[in-house]
Amino acid sequence: MSTCAAEAPWLRRVLVAGALLFLLLFLVLPLAAVFTEALRKGLGASLEALKEPDAWAAIRLTLLTAAISVPLNLVFGVAAAWAIAKFDFRGKAVLVTLVDLPFSVSPVVAGLACLLVFGARGWFGPWLAAHDIRVVFAVPGIVLVTVFVTFPFIARELIPLMQAQGTDEEQAAIVLGASGWQVFRHVTLPNIRWGLIHGVILCNARAMGEFGAVSVVSGHIRGRTDTLPLHVEILHDEYQSAAAFSVASLLVLLALVTLVAKKLAEWKQERERTAADPPPVPRPLTPTLSQVGRGGKAS
Numbered sequence: 001m002s003t004c005a006a007e008a009p010w011l012r013r014v015l016v017a018g019a020l021l022f023l024l025l026f027l028v029l030p031l032a033a034v035f036t037e038a039l040r041k042g043l044g045a046s047l048e049a050l051k052e053p054d055a056w057a058a059i060r061l062t063l064l065t066a067a068i069s070v071p072l073n074l075v076f077g078v079a080a081a082w083a084i085a086k087f088d089f090r091g092k093a094v095l096v097t098l099v100d101l102p103f104s105v106s107p108v109v110a111g112l113a114c115l116l117v118f119g120a121r122g123w124f125g126p127w128l129a130a131h132d133i134r135v136v137f138a139v140p141g142i143v144l145v146t147v148f149v150t151f152p153f154i155a156r157e158l159i160p161l162m163q164a165q166g167t168d169e170e171q172a173a174i175v176l177g178a179s180g181w182q183v184f185r186h187v188t189l190p191n192i193r194w195g196l197i198h199g200v201i202l203c204n205a206r207a208m209g210e211f212g213a214v215s216v217v218s219g220h221i222r223g224r225t226d227t228l229p230l231h232v233e234i235l236h237d238e239y240q241s242a243a244a245f246s247v248a249s250l251l252v253l254l255a256l257v258t259l260v261a262k263k264l265a266e267w268k269q270e271r272e273r274t275a276a277d278p279p280p281v282p283r284p285l286t287p288t289l290s291q292v293g294r295g296g297k298a299s
Contacts, residue, residue, distance in 0.1 A: 034252055037245035049243035050250060057223045058231035058247070064139070065227060066207040069146040073203050077154030078196070082188070085162030086170070099155050102148055110148045111216025114141055137219030142227070145213035150203045157199035158192055165191055194269040198262060205258040209251060
């Protein structure tokens, strides 16, 4: 009997109750409080807060940032994962470390680094100003820091998947005369599509909810460079609690939609995996002595 099966029933109940209590206190109740405060003055007041021009500008900028940064990370993430998982080369460990770098660096540091490079007194600041190109306190700077912060999500989802699959199928396709693009399109991409979908969903969720790095490079120009998280902060600082919680509830809804999409993708992946697995072949029953007649034949 395994150790888990031998555990006392009361211990399992305590562990399950502790986990549920933790989730209730630190996840469910805060999210419920956000929706409660957003609807305190009624649904109409909450919708009015979302119809304001500044709120619409923040929504558009958030969606625009995600629409640019996620495809860029899709290309970079697939390329990095393919290089790490399928090839051996000098400096591979350094590349793996660089992929994980945004996880260990504070988003605020990423924003400050962007200021150092592209700000008015940064390395490329004078050249950008001379050519009338704005990066910091504009959409390009917001997109740059968002790409930096969200880069690992797709790559880290694909690297272990590609490593587990190996290179046998790709090598077989090359031997049969397939080009590199054909190998990727018809062999590699179908094998990684569900990991790719998971990575894109997580990357999109982080891109829409990023605050620290965007706050540093945005300049907080209301109606122009404020994303939804920054707009929530501005409303809260101005003591517009109902409007702040209304916008925050929109962010929570986007997060919930992301989780539902992820679960649907996992459910469909599991269905395809189950359909692809052949059903078990029933083993023939061994005839008993009473069923075996003389001469070794079953009666």
